[in-house]
Amino acid sequence: MYTALFFMLGLGFLCGAMLSIASKVFYVYEDPRIAEVEGFMAAGNCGGCGYTGCSAAAAAVVAGKAPPRVCVAADAEAAANIAAIMGVDPGTAEAILSYNTCTGGNRAADKYFYTSINSCQALATIYGGKRECEVGCLGFGDCVSACIFNALKLGPEGYPVVDDIKCVGCGACERVCPKDIMEIKTMSQRLLHLNQFDDRIAPCQQTCPAEIDIPKYISQIKKGDYEGAVNTIRERNPLLLSCGRVCPHPCEDKCRRGIEDEAVSINQMKRFVADYEMNSGRRFPIPCAPSTGKKVAVVGGGPAGLSCAYFLRRLGHDVTILDAVPMLGGMIRYGIPEYRLPKEVLAWEIQGILDLGIEHKPNLMLGRDFDVESLMKDGYDAVFLGIGAWKDFNLGVEGENLKGCYTGIDFLTNFALWQQGDGAEEQPFVGQKCVVIGGGNTAIDCVRTLVRLGSKEVSIVYRRTLKEMPANMVEIEAAEHEGIQFTFLAAPTRVIGDEEGNATRLEYLKMELGEPDASGRRRPVPIEGSESTIDIDMLITAIGQGPDVFFKDESKLLAEDLNVTRWNTIDSADPVALQSSIPYIFTGGDSATGAALVVSAIGGGRRAARSIHMYITGEEVTPPAKTLFTDNIPVSIFESVEGIEKSARTKMPELPVDERIKSFDEADLVITEEEALYESNRCLQCCLICYNKDVA
Amino acid sequence: MSEMGYFQIIISCIFVNNILLAKFLGNCPFLGTSRKMETAVGMAMAVVFVLVLAGAITWIIYHYFLVPFDLVYLRTIAFILVIAALVQFVELFLKKSIPVLYAGLGIFLPLITTNCAVLGACVINIDEELSFMKSLFASFGFAVGFGLALILFAGVRERITLARVPKPLQDTSIGLVTAGLIALAFFSFNGMV
Ligand SMILES: Cc1cc2nc3c(=O)[nH]c(=O)nc-3n(C[C@H](O)[C@H](O)[C@H](O)COP(=O)(O)OP(=O)(O)OC[C@H]3O[C@@H](n4cnc5c(N)ncnc54)[C@H](O)[C@@H]3O)c2cc1C
Ligand code: SF4
Numbered sequence: 001m002y003t004a005l006f007f008m009l010g011l012g013f014l015c016g017a018m019l020s021i022a023s024k025v026f027y028v029y030e031d032p033r034i035a036e037v038e039g040f041m042a043a044g045n046c047g048g049c050g051y052t053g054c055s056a057a058a059a060a061v062v063a064g065k066a067p068p069r070v071c072v073a074a075d076a077e078a079a080a081n082i083a084a085i086m087g088v089d090p091g092t093a094e095a096i097l098s099y100n101t102c103t104g105g106n107r108a109a110d111k112y113f114y115t116s117i118n119s120c121q122a123l124a125t126i127y128g129g130k131r132e133c134e135v136g137c138l139g140f141g142d143c144v145s146a147c148i149f150n151a152l153k154l155g156p157e158g159y160p161v162v163d164d165i166k167c168v169g170c171g172a173c174e175r176v177c178p179k180d181i182m183e184i185k186t187m188s189q190r191l192l193h194l195n196q197f198d199d200r201i202a203p204c205q206q207t208c209p210a211e212i213d214i215p216k217y218i219s220q221i222k223k224g225d226y227e228g229a230v231n232t233i234r235e236r237n238p239l240l241l242s243c244g245r246v247c248p249h250p251c252e253d254k255c256r257r258g259i260e261d262e263a264v265s266i267n268q269m270k271r272f273v274a275d276y277e278m279n280s281g282r283r284f285p286i287p288c289a290p291s292t293g294k295k296v297a298v299v300g301g302g303p304a305g306l307s308c309a310y311f312l313r314r315l316g317h318d319v320t321i322l323d324a325v326p327m328l329g330g331m332i333r334y335g336i337p338e339y340r341l342p343k344e345v346l347a348w349e350i351q352g353i354l355d356l357g358i359e360h361k362p363n364l365m366l367g368r369d370f371d372v373e374s375l376m377k378d379g380y381d382a383v384f385l386g387i388g389a390w391k392d393f394n395l396g397v398e399g400e401n402l403k404g405c406y407t408g409i410d411f412l413t414n415f416a417l418w419q420q421g422d423g424a425e426e427q428p429f430v431g432q433k434c435v436v437i438g439g440g441n442t443a444i445d446c447v448r449t450l451v452r453l454g455s456k457e458v459s460i461v462y463r464r465t466l467k468e469m470p471a472n473m474v475e476i477e478a479a480e481h482e483g484i485q486f487t488f489l490a491a492p493t494r495v496i497g498d499e500e501g502n503a504t505r506l507e508y509l510k511m512e513l514g515e516p517d518a519s520g521r522r523r524p525v526p527i528e529g530s531e532s533t534i535d536i537d538m539l540i541t542a543i544g545q546g547p548d549v550f551f552k553d554e555s556k557l558l559a560e561d562l563n564v565t566r567w568n569t570i571d572s573a574d575p576v577a578l579q580s581s582i583p584y585i586f587t588g589g590d591s592a593t594g595a596a597l598v599v600s601a602i603g604g605g606r607r608a609a610r611s612i613h614m615y616i617t618g619e620e621v622t623p624p625a626k627t628l629f630t631d632n633i634p635v636s637i638f639e640s641v642e643g644i645e646k647s648a649r650t651k652m653p654e655l656p657v658d659e660r661i662k663s664f665d666e667a668d669l670v671i672t673e674e675e676a677l678y679e680s681n682r683c684l685q686c687c688l689i690c691y692n693k694d695v696a
Numbered sequence: 697m698s699e700m701g702y703f704q705i706i707i708s709c710i711f712v713n714n715i716l717l718a719k720f721l722g723n724c725p726f727l728g729t730s731r732k733m734e735t736a737v738g739m740a741m742a743v744v745f746v747l748v749l750a751g752a753i754t755w756i757i758y759h760y761f762l763v764p765f766d767l768v769y770l771r772t773i774a775f776i777l778v779i780a781a782l783v784q785f786v787e788l789f790l791k792k793s794i795p796v797l798y799a800g801l802g803i804f805l806p807l808i809t810t811n812c813a814v815l816g817a818c819v820i821n822i823d824e825e826l827s828f829m830k831s832l833f834a835s836f837g838f839a840v841g842f843g844l845a846l847i848l849f850a851g852v853r854e855r856i857t858l859a860r861v862p863k864p865l866q867d868t869s870i871g872l873v874t875a876g877l878i879a880l881a882f883f884s885f886n887g888m889v
Pocket of ligand 2: 202205214215218254256257258264266682683684685687
C-alpha cells in the first residue's frame with residue numbers, strides 16, 4: 001500500500017519536475033497576441049483555412065501572412081476582434097473568393113451517354129465526362145456538396161454560381177473539381193492572370209492584346225449592368241475611353257460570328273459603356289489591395305506607363321510616374337489628334353487613374369533631369385521604362401532637310417503642344433500643297449490634321465498598295481471621304497528645292513509588287529526609269545518610328561548593362577516577363593515592341609506590372625508555364641459556325657464630312673443604348689468551343 | 697507473439713492485429729481527423745512518432761519499476777501518467793529544436809495524450825511478454841497500422857462527402873458503417889501470420 005502510494009507520488013513528482021525543467025530549457029518566446037487571436041477563432045481545428053489548426057492560423061495572422069478573416073468558421077465579429085488585436089482594419093485585407101471559369105454548362109454538346117453516375121469525380125475518371133468539351137464543367141455539382149458554407153449552387157444553365165457574400169474562400173470547391181474549373185483567388189491574383197493554353201476563353205479574348213474578358217462584359221451590357229461591364233473591362237484595361245475610340249480592335253478579326261456573318265462590333269460597345277460612366281456624373285469605385293510600402297518608378301506616362309502604374313497601384317504598391325512632357329498620355333495625347341480623342345475625355349480618364357493615389361512628376365526627362373542611379377538612391381524598388389517610340393525614321397534621300405520638310409511625330413506633337421497651350425506662341429507652319437509619305441496611323445493623322453488646318457491639296461505617297469497599309473481601316477476610309485489623294489506604289493527618291501532652300505517638288509519612282517517578304521506583305525520593286533515628280537510646299541515623312549534611347553549614353557550603369565536591340569527597343573529576354581538585362585528595370589509598350597497599338601501597350605504594361613510585383617515581393621520573375629500571349633488555342637478557332645442567322649452590324653455614327661473637316665470636333669460618335677443592346681444580342685457568348693446559337 | 701520474428705511482428709501489427717480495425721482502439725481520432733487527407737496524414741505521422749517512444753518508455757517503467765516492486769496492478773494509471781508527460785515533453789522539445797517538425801505535427805500531439813490506441817498498444821506489448829526490441833517493433837507496427845487505416849479511411853470519406861447520402865445517415869453514421877466494412881475487409885488478413 002505505502003509502496004504504491006510512494007511510487008505514484010514519486011512518478012508524478014518526477015514527471016512534473018521534468019516538464020518544468022523542460023519548459024524552462026525549451027522555452028520559445030511566443031507573441032502573446034497569438035494566444036489572443038486564437039481565442040477568437042472557432043477552435044475547431046478544422047483546417048478549413050488551410051493551416052494546420054487554429055494555433056498555426058493564429059501564428060500566421062500575427063506574422064502578417066494571413067488576413068484577420070482567415071478563420072472560415074468564425075463570424076465577422078471575430079474577424080473584427082482579431083483585426084483590433086492586430087491594429088488593422090478588417091476590410092483592408094484582400095478577400096479570397098471562388099470563381100467559376102466555365103460558362104458552357106448545359107449548352108455544351110454531349111459526346112457520351114452515361115447512366116447512374118452522379119458525381120463529377122466519378123465521371124471524370126471514366127472517359128473524362130460526357131461533354132464534347134474536354135475542359136468544361138461536368139455539371140454534377142461536386143463543388144456544391146463540398147462547400148460547407150452554402151455559397152455555391154448549380155445555376156439554371158448547368159454550371160455552378162458563386163454567392164460572393166457567403167463565400168469565405170476556403171477552397172473546398174477548387175480541391176474537388178476534377179476539371180480545375182473552380183478557382184479561388186484574391187483580386188490581385190485575378191488582375192495578374194495572363195491568358196493560358198488551358199483557359200476556357202473565347203477567340204476574341206484570346207486575341208485581345210489586353211486580354212479583356214469580352215463575352216463577360218457584353219453579357220453585362222445585355223443585362224443592363226453597365227457598371228459591371230466597366231469593372232470587367234477595368235480588370236484588364238484602365239484606358240477604356242481611349243481604346244473605345246482609337247482601338248483597331250484585333251479581337252473583332254477573330255470574332256466567331258465573323259466567320260459566317262459580320263463580326264460583333266465589340267469596340268463600339270466598350271466605348272458605349274465607357275462614355276456611359278463619364279456622362280453618369282460619377283466615377284465607379286476601383287478597389288486597391290492594402291498598401292505594401294514598396295515604391296516603383298514608372299518612366300514615361302503613355303498607355304504602357306499608365307497601365308503599369310494602374311495595376312501596380314491596385315496591387316498595393318506606391319507608384320510615381322515621371323514624364324518628359326507636361327501632361328500624361330504619351331502618344332495618345334501628343335500623337336493622336338483631338339478630333340479622334342478629345343483631350344477633355346483623355347484628361348477625365350487619366351484623372352481617374354491618378355485618383356487611385358499615383359503621383360505624377362511632369363517635365364522630367366530620363367537622361368537629362370534624372371537617371372536610374374538617382375531613382376535607386378531615392379529608394380525605388382523597381383523601375384518601369386515605358387518611353388514609347390518617339391524618334392522618326394529618316395527617308396535617307398537627298399534634300400529631306402530642306403525648308404518645308406518635317407517628320408510625322410515632330411509635326412503632330414508640335415501641333416498638339418501648341419493646341420494645348422504648352423508649345424510655341426505661333427501656330428506651326430501649314431502648307432497648301434502637302435505630301436505625307438507613309439502608310440501608318442501617323443501618316444493618316446498628319447493628312448487629316450492638315451485638311452482641318454485648311455491645306456488645299458493633301459496627298460499620301462505610299463510604297464505599296466491600299467491593302468498593305470498598316471493604318472486602321474476606318475481611318476483610311478475616313479481620310480478618303482475627307483478628300484485625301486492617295487498615290488500608291490511610289491518610292492520617293494529626291495526632294496527638289498528652289499534657290500532659297502524651300503522644298504518645291506518631290507521626285508519618286510513607280511513600283512510594282514514582287515515576292516512576299518518576311519512580314520508576309522509583297523515587297524515593292526522599283527520600275528526602272530519611271531521617275532515622276534509632284535509639286536509640294538510641305539513634306540512630312542511618317543515612315544515609322546523607334547524608341548529614342550539617348551539616355552543610355554548619359555549613364556555609366558545603363559551604357560554598360562542595359563541591352564537594346566538593333567531597332568533600339570529595350571531588350572527583354574522574354575516578351576511576357578519583360579525584364580530587361582538589369583533585373584530591377586522592366587519595360588513594355590512601344591519601347592519594348594517598336595511602334596504598335598494602344599491596347600498592346602496596355603497589355604505590356606500589365607505584364608510588366610506582374611513581373612515587377614513578383615520581383616519586389618521576392619519571387620522569381622518568370623512567365624506562366626502555359627502563356628498564350630499572341631497565340632490562339634487551336635480547338636477554339638473554327639472553319640465554319642453552325643446556327644448563325646445573319647444580322648447587320650451596328651454602323652458607327654460619324655459627323656458629316658463637310659462639317660468635320662472644318663474643325664477639330666470629335667469625328668466618330670457613340671452608339672445609342674438601343675444599338676448597344678442590339679449589338680450585345682449579336683454576341684454568341686462564346687466559350688472555348690461552345691456558344692449560344694441564334695437558331696437551334 | 698513473442699515467438700515471432702521481427703518482420704512477422706510488424707506484419708501482424710499492421711494487418712492482422714490492426715489496432716483500429718481489429719482491436720477497435722483509438723476511434724476518436726479515427727473519426728475526428730479523417731475528414732481530410734492532410735489532417736489524416738499529419739495525425740498518422742504523429743502517432744508513429746509518439747507510439748514508438750511510448751512503447752520504449754512504458755517497457756522500461758514496467759520491467760524496471762513495476763515488476764521489481766510488485767506494483768503491476770498500477771500499470772494502467774502509471775502508463776497514462778507517463779505517456780501524458782512524454783507527449784508534453786516531446787511537444788516542448790520539438791517546438792524549440794525542430795520547429796519544422798513541430799509545424800507539421802503541432803496540433804496533433806496534444807490530441808494523442810488522450811489516445812487510447814497508444815495506451816492500448818503499450819499494454820498489449822506487455823501482455824504479450826515481448827522483449828524490449830520486439831516491443832519497439834510491435835509499437836512501430838501498430839502505429840503504421842493505425843496510420844494506414846486512418847489514411848485509407850480519409851480517402852474514402854473525402855469521396856463520401858461528394859456522394860448523395862440520405863440525411864439520417866450523413867457524416868458520422870455513414871463513417872461508422874464504412875469503418876465496419878473496411879474492418880471486415882481487414883478480417884481476411886486473419887491467420888496470415
Ligand atoms: C499619330 C499616331 C496615331 C496612332 N493611332 C493609333 C490608333 O488609332 N490606335 C492604336 O491602337 N494605336 C495608335 N497609335 C499607337 C499608340 O499611340 C502607341 O502604340 C502607344 O501610345 C504606345 O504607348 P507607350 O506607352 O508605349 O508609349 P508612348 O505613348 O509613346 O508614351 C511614352 C511616354 O514616355 C515619355 N518619354 C519618352 N522618353 C522619355 C524620357 N527619356 N524620360 C521621360 N519620359 C520619356 C513620353 O513623353 C511619353 O509620355 C498611334 C500612334 C501615333 C504616333
Ligand atoms: S461572338 Fe461574342 S464571344 Fe464570340 S468571339 Fe464574337 S464577340 Fe467574342
